[in-house]
Amino acid sequence: MMKTRKFSWAKFKNSKLFALGVAICAFLLITPMLHLPAFSATPSAKIQFVSPNWVVENAKDPNLRILDVRNLPLDYIDGHLPRAVNIADTAFRGPREGLPVQYWDNQRLGQIFANSGVTNNSRVLVYSDDRDVLGATMVAYLLERSGVRDIAVLDGGYKGYEAASQTITKEFPQYKVARFTVKDNPTVRVSLNEVKKLIGNKGVRFIDPRPADLFQGKENIWLRNGHIPGARNIPWPTFTDAENPHKLKSLDEIKKILADKKITPADDIIVTCSTGREATLQYVVLKHLLGYPKVRVYEGSWTEYSTQSDLPVATGPEQVS
Template sequence: MPFDFKAFVGACCIINCSVCFGQIGIIAPQEARELIEQSGSDQGVAVLDTRGGYKDYFRGHISKAHHINFGTLRGTDHGVPVQYLPDDLTAALLSRAGVDKNRALLVYATGDVLPNDEILSATMVAYVLEKFGVKNIRVIDGGLAEWQKNGLPTTQEYFGNPPGELPKTMNKRIGIDLNELLKRKDQPNVVLVDARPHNEYVGDDDIWVRKGHIPGAINFHWARLMEADNTHKFLPMTTVKDELKSAGLTPDKEIIVYCGTSREGSLLRFYLAHVAKYPNVRLYEGSWKEYASLKQYPAETKEN
């Protein structure tokens, strides 16, 4: 069946639509290309290359892709590194990148082979877009590697989206701060899940100021949701459903995800909310980097 561009863009223009989950998800590279070719960036579609390495953008990128380094959306706050910027600064950066209430956003990076994990940059930016009220977001499945594998063209020509106007209403409920996390995490129907690799979860690392995880958290590494030969490409829900169920990650639960700095957690949240269609998944933005710095709160290294 051919990609229905008119139907998609029509849906993109319904700003206050109540069916948000159906408008955020993944898109195959060929469908993304058709969408880009059939729409001007001033109306309909904007493409965001979220890679942290600007030289990677210079080497080659998708046509009409505006480079927005994911790292520019975060900075040190009260001594804690990579905290999300204040809303007014973030809004200015998003507007300059062409994020607009009437545009669908196509987001991608590389990260097809670990340890390059820039797929996490794409889902982190998608999270920020969703928090700022954008309702039409697609992560290009497989990223730039899958795009090139499909024989689709790239360019070295720079491209800048025209400035955008953000939605008036934010969707902050998709995130959770530390105070609310401490109130919610031990409730009977809540599952707290750490998306980091297992060694970091149990404290076998040289990264963090304190070792281990938030008490009560289970571990589910984000890479378990991705294809082995392209970690920018999402596994279908039918493949991972049993794994999620075995971990206690089921749609009837209230699920709170976190990781080291929120990028890994953003991918786990994106999958559960927009691929698996779970109704109640939130991201603890401060994640372990914030929690570990607050030594009045306990940490544990035992398995849950």
């Protein structure tokens, strides 16, 4: 009896029916995985805006790295946060294939972070000053893009920290060059090819934080001037305090700005600007502070888009229906 069963099973394993069954089982197992969002495999990062008091409370954490990304080295030398390392935000970009101010490749970004004492497990605080909140959010974005998970931006920047009468130093920090391996997170950005497919799609919202004259194409800067059709114009300073552009408005005020532009958490949001720097402020606010689930940056932005003669360009005020 046992021999008969073994023989029958052997015949079944060699049959087309068995092969078909295996294929169906494999399909049922793999198909759900194919539909999982790409970011599910990437550990989630957190970017927060923090107060000067937060800096004081966390100052003794040996795992905290502080990046002063002001572009003038003498500003840093004249005074900075204790343990802060100066790396200008301009150091993170350069030419690529003829396009200016593009983000460096992953290897170079990793070297910059390593030389600044950042490891893959570091907590990182970033700050700048004056209108350069964009430099701080840009570096915070690049840290997330590179796999760092715990990132903070100093709300109010250096000016706000100094006004709060917190400790300022002229001493340079002592630290070792770290080991940093970029764990690229592609879910935070879109490419030019993806932008081409997204234009005009239902549920997709392009946000353009450039000044109104650039958005409308009134200034003759690029080969072609204007904006991506359907984009909403929200100049980045509308998110910040008038007296200190490095400090954010309240989240309730920002929510109203977005609602007036008919932008909702359900939208697939792409933030695009001039060079991929301005976009990072609204990316951080929408994704990390407001919790909008689908927000990405088009890094090439208008610098790249405007060179594509086959792509549509709109001019004049936005059309909010």
